[in-house]
Amino acid sequence: MWLVPGLCAQEKPRVWTSADGRKLTGVLEEKGDGWVKLKVKDKVYRLKLEKLSEKDREFLKDYKIKKPLVIKTELKSTKDTDLKKTIKTLNVEFRNMEENQELYLLVMWIGKKNSDITGGSVGIMQQLECFYSRDGVYGHKAGFYDNQQVGESFRGWAIRVIDMKGNVLLEKASSNSYLRYLESAVTRQAPEAPGKEPDKKQERP
Incomplete structure (x- = not known):
């Protein structure tokens, strides 16, 4: 499992006001029915909502906590005895995707090509390009x-x-x-950063 910080949304410190007017700076860690958890100077405090100002309670009412994107992989295998094949399934799980966010996923399968089955040559057997816009296991x-x-x-x-x-x-x-195979990937749908020169190895639709 990998956390993907930086480019993905994370909660930032915010100035909170108590019901009696005192202020403190903390990061919203969690919220529940009638309570919140705030991280202040590396310590997490659980507070009742009634302890916060009306403005803060209104802010929290429909607020969705931002968390780092989590990507998890799991490889499974099954045997097809009739075809004498091994079926590999790579499950990729996305968690904490932002609303209206879309991500591109390139999957490469590495193996021995059929023509080289008795030799030692290893290369890209198959590749998939996918787009996902919500949390899930794919x-x-x-x-x-x-x-x-x-x-x-x-x-x-x-x-x-x-x-x-x-x-x-x-x-x-x-x-x-096997990371080196990503460098030589020929893709049709991969998004490119603005201002970046097109990769000569990439094909266009």
């Missing part, structure tokens, strides 16, 4: 032929997450050595 499947001599043709995976402004939020792989 599955991405690929099939890999089995071979009794060299084992599964599957070797690993790599992902890249980009926001609609072209900012790369995350690059991860099952092995750090």
Whole structure:
């Protein structure tokens, strides 16, 4: 599981006013029915809403707490004995996405190409480009032929997450050595940062 700070929304310190007029600066950590938790100088305090000013209570009424984007991956495998294939499913979970936010996801499957099944050449077998606009767990499947001599043709995976402004939020792989395949990715839909020169390796629709 990875937290993605910086480019994603997080709560900022705010000046709060108590019911009797005293002020303090703190970060809103959590809120519930009739209470809030404020972080003040590395300590978290739970306060009843009645202890806050009417203005602060009104502010909190419909306010949605901002949290860092969380991205989690989980790899699952199933066997298709008829086709002599291993079906890999990479589940990618997004949590704490902002309202009206959309993210681009590139998924790369790394393995041995069929023509090289008896050799040692490893490369990109498949890749997927997806867009997601809400929290959830999203599955991405690929099939890999089995071979009794060299084992599964599957070797690993790599992902890249980009926001609609072209900012790369995350690059991860099952092995750090597979991150290099993201650098050579040929994509059709990946967002680009304003003012950035088009990547010569990228195709246009």
